[in-house]
Amino acid sequence: MGQTPSHEAAHASKAELTAHLADKFARRCYEPLELYSFKDNFRSLADHEGDVRYLKEDTVARFLEVPDILGVSPVIFQMVSFIGAFPFLQDAPVILSFEQMIMVVAIMTERYTKVLAKSATNRRKLLFKSMAVYDRKLSEIKSQVPASDVDSSQRDPRSHALGFAVDQAGDDDDAAEDDDELVLAALDALDINDAFKTGDSHAATTHGAMIPADNFRRLIMLLLLVSPLNPQESLSAYADRVTGSALNSLRATAENVLSAFIDVERSPGITFAQFIEVLPTNFPYLFDGFNPLFEHFLFSKNLDFSKHKSSIVTPASTTLALPPLLQEKGQILNLDILSQLSFFINGNDLFRRLRLLYSGADAGYSMGSFESKVFNWRAPTILLVSGTRLEDAESRRGSEGVFYDSLPPQRFPNGSGPDRDRLVFGVLIRQPWRVTNRECFGTDDTLLFQLSPTHDVFPASTMNKNYAAFTKPPATHPGISFGSPPPPTTSSSRHAPLRNLGPVSLTLDSSFEFGVFNHDNTSRGGAFSTSVSRKYDFQERFSIDDIEVWGCGGDEEAKIQRERWEWEAREAEARRRVNLGTGDIAADRALLEMAGLIGSNRSGGSMG
Template sequence: MGQTLSDEAQPASKEEIIADLAEKFARKCFEPLELYSFKDNFKSLADHEQGVRYLKEDTIARFLELPDILAVSPVLFHMLSYIGAFPFLKDAPVILGFEQMIMVVAIMTERHSKILAKGASNRRKLLFKSLAVYDRKLSEIEKQLRREDNTGPGIAHAGSSLRAHGFAVDEAGDDYDDEAAEDDELVLAALESLNLDDVFKTGDSYAATTHGAMIPADNFRRLIMLLLLVAPLDAQESLSNYASRVTGSELESLRATAENILSAFINVERSPGITFSQFINVIPVNFPYLFNGFNPLFEHFLFSKNLNLSKRKDSASKPAAPVVTSPPLLQDQGQILNINVLSQLSCFIEGNELFRRLRLLYSGAEAGFSMRSFEAKVFNWRAPTIILVSGTRLSDPPSKSGSEGAFNDTLPPKRFSNGGASGGDRLVFGALVRQPWRHTYKECFGGDTILFQLSPTHDVFPSSSVNRDHVAFAKAPVAYPGLSFGCPHPKSSHTSRHEPLRHPGPVSLVIDSSFEFGVFTHDYTSRGGAYATSVSRRYDFQERFSIDEMEVWGCGGDEEARIQRERWEWEAREAEARRKINLGTGDIATDRALLEMAGIIGHNRSGGSMN
C-alpha cells in the first residue's frame, strides 16, 4: 500500500516521434532498394562530429551537382534545414541527420503523399515557409505597398530600392492573420498517422506562422533559375548534362526567363519580396508544375552508384550493352521557343507533353506570314498544338498612318494602358490548343484551350466552360479575317455593315489576317469571357503590337508525324489526279460542269480521283 505507479506510460518525446515518423516514411515511401541506396549515399556523404552524422551545405550542393554560377545552394540548404524539422517546424533550422534527410527526400519527391494524402496545397504552404524569412520591417513595407492603389504598373513608390538580404530572422509582430491561424494539415496528418492525440497536435507547438513572412525576391529568382534548369531532368539523369545552359548567352536567356516568371508574383521595382497570399494565389493557376523538377533531382539520393544490378560473375565475357542516347529536348530550332522557354511552358503544361515531344509545324519566317501557309502547315496535325507569337509593342498613342493605322482603325479606341513596362517592349503570347485546327464558318472551337503570356510577364488564362468563344480561324468573306482567341466569331461582311469595328473579348488575343499585327486585351472589370482574368494583374490593360515571329509547335511523337505526312501525301495525289483529269470533250467548261455535277469538285469540296 502507498506505492506510486512508477510504470505509468510517459508521453513520447520529440526525438521519439521524429524517429517513428522517419521510420514510417522510409518503410512506406521508399522501395527496399531505394532505402538501401539512401543509406549508402548518406553514409558516404555524411560528416561525423561528436557522435552525430549530418550533411553540410556544400556536400549536398556537390552531390546534386548544383551549378556554382546560380549561387542557389544557400537558398536550397535553407529550405532543406526547415523541411528537415518536420513535423516540429518551429524547431527549424535543424541539423540534417539521417532521420531529417528521410523527411526531406520524402517531401521533396512528393512520396510523402503515400502516407499524408492532404493535397498539393499543403505542400505548397510548407515550401513557402521553407523559403520565407520573418522580417517585420519587410512586412511593413509590403503592407504599405498593398495600401497603394492597384490600378496598374508604372507608379513609383517610396522604398522601391529596398532589398532583402540573407536569411536573418526577425520575429514578426503580434498582428493576427487569418491565413496564419489555419492549422497546417500536413503536420496534423503526420502526427495522426502515428496515432498521437496529445499536446504535440496543438498548432503553436509545431508551426511557424506565415504572418510577416516573405520570400526575398533575389532568393526566389535564383531558385526559379534552378527549377527551370531541372525541369526536363529524368530520373537518375545527371544535372551536369545541362552545363551548357548556364554559360554565356544561354545563362542570360535563363536569367531573363526567370525574370519573366518572377514578375508574375511581384513588381521587383516596388516590392522586396513575395508574401504568402501572393505565393499561394499565383502558384495553382500560373505554375502548378513549378516544383516538379525537385522530384527527379532528389531521387538521386535513392540511387547509389555503388549498387550495380547488372554486374554478374561472368559479365567480363559478355559484350557491353549499347549506349542508348535520348533524343534532344527540342528537336527543331525556333526563333521564339528555346530550351528555357520550353521549361517555362512546363510550369503549367505537363512536361511529358513537351520535352522531346514538340515538332515545329509552322514558322512565319520560313513559310511566310499568311493564313494560307499557316493552314497548309498546321491543319493536318491531329494532336494538340502550341501557338507562339512574339512582337514589339506599338507606340502609344497609336500611329494613324500606313498599315499600323489601318489596323488600329479596326479597333475601338484604346481605353487601357499597357500591361507593364518591365522587361522592355518585346511581348510573347501564346495558346495551347488541344483540338485540331479547322476553319470556323459559324462558331469557334477549342474547348480546354489555355491562353497565356510568357514575356515580359508570365501569366496564364484558363478557358471557361460556359463561354465557348475559344479559338476562331476565319477567312473572307468575314469582315475581319484572322486568328482570334476569346472573341465572338467574326460576322460575315454582309451582316456587319453596321459594325465597323472588331470586338475583342474581355480576355482575348487577336491576330490580323496578314499576321502583321496583334492585340491582347485584359478587361478585368468585365469578366464573363472565354478565358479567366489574371490572378496577379487585377486591373485592365491592353497590348497592341507588331508581329516579329509566329510559330506553331505540334505536341506528339512519331505516330502524329506519320499521320500528318500521310495526309499531305494523299492531298498531293488528289491534287495531281484532279490536274490530270481529261473527259475527252475538248471543252474545259463542259468538263468542269460535269465534275461539279458528279460532286467531285466545287461546292467547297476538296476534290476526288477518277478511276
C-alpha cells in the same frame, strides 16, 4: 525503430517521435533497393562530429550538381534544413542527419503521400515556409503603404539577412487559419494528442513572412534548369544552359516568371497570399523538377548491377541516349521557354514531344500557309506569337492605320512598363484546327497565356465557348482570334463594323502583321478568365515579329500528319496533270472521259 503505442506518444520526446516518423517514411515511401541506395549515399557523403553524421551545404549542392553560377545553394540548403525539422517546424533549422534526410527526400519527391494520405494534396505551404523570412519592418511597410506610393529606390530586396519564417513574428492574427495540414497529418500519424498539437503546430507561421525576391529569382532559374530532368539523369548534362548567352536567356526567363508574383521594383519579397494565389493557376507544376532532382539520393553509383543479370534495373551509365529536349529550333521557342511552359503544361506533353508544324519565318506569314501546315495535325497544338509593342501616335498610315481603325476606340493602358516592350503570347488548343464559320472551336481545357514580359495564364471559362477562331473572307475582319466571337460576313455598308474584342482575348490580323491582346478585368462573361495577379484593365497592341505552331505528340501523330500531307500532294499533282496535260493526249482524253468531263454531249476544249 518499431511501433510507438498510442498511450506512449504523448510522453515520447521529439527525437523519439521524429525517429518513429522517419521509420514510417523509410518503410512505406521507398523500395528496398532505393533505401539501400539512400543509406549508401548518405554514408559516403556525410561528415561526422562525434557520433553525429550529417550533410553540409556544399555536400548537398555538389551531390545534386547544382551549378555554382546560379548562387542558389544557400536557398536550397535553407529549404532542406527547414523541412528536415518536420513535423516540429519550430525547431528549424536542423542538422541534416540520416533521419532528417529521410523526411527531406520523401517530401521533396512527394512520396510522403504514401504515409500522410489524408494530408493536403500539395506541399506548397511547407515549401513557402522553407523559403520565407520574417522582417517585421518590411512587412509593416508593405501592408500600410500603397505600392504606387513607395519609392522603389528605397527598397532593396537583398537588405534583410537570411533567416526562417519560424523567427518570432509577434501576435499572429491568422493563427486559426495557419494550420499546416501536412504537419497535422504527421502528428495524427504519430497518435499525438491535441494538447501536443496545439503547442507546436502554429510555430512556423506564414503571417508576416515573405520570400526575398532575389532568393526566389535564383530558385526559379534552377527550376527552369531541372524541369526536364529524368530520374538518374545528371544535371551536368545541361551545363551549356548556364554559360554565355544561354545564361542570360535563363535569367531573363526567370525574371518574366518572377514578375507574375510581384513587381520587383516595388516589393522586397513575395507574401504567402501572393504565393498561394498565383501558384495554382500560373504554376501548378512549378516544383515538379524537385522530384527527379532529389531522387538522386535513391540511386547509388556504387551499385554494380552488371553482377545481377536478372535485375530489371539499368545503371545510369548504360541507359540509352535520350533524344534532344527540342528536336527542332524555332524563332520563339527555345529551351528556357520550353521549361517555362512546363510550369503550367505537363512536361510529359512537351519535352522530346514537340514538332514544329508552322513557322512564319520559313513558310511565309499568310493564313494559307498556316492552314496547309497546321490543319492536318490531329493532336494538341501550341501557338506562339512574339511581337514588339506599338507606340502611341496621333496619326498612323498604311496597314498599321487600317489595323488601328478596326479596333474599338476604348484604349486600356499597357500591361507592363515601357522598358519591356517585347511581348510573347500563346495558346494551347487540344482540338484540331478548322476554318470557322459561325461557331468557334476549342474546348474548356484551352489555355491562353502570356510568357513575356510577364508570365500569366488565362484558363478557359464556361461563360461562352468563343475559344478559337480561324476566319477567312468574306468575313469583315479575317484572321485568327482567341476569346472573341467570330466576325460577321462582309457588311453591305461602306464602313465595316469594328472588331469585337472579347474581355480576355488575343487577335491576329489576316496578314500576320499586327495583333492585340485585350484584358478587360471589370467585364464578365468572357471565354477566358481574367488574371489572378494583374487585377486591372490593360491592352497590348503590337507588331508581329514571329508566329510558330508546335504539335504535341509522338511518332504516331507525326505519321498521320505525314500521310495526310502525302495524300494531298498526290491529289494536287493529279489535278495539275489533268489541268495541264501529261503530254499524252490520248491518255488525258481517256482519263477525262472516265471522269465524265468530256465525251458524249460534253466538250473538253482543245487538247492540242
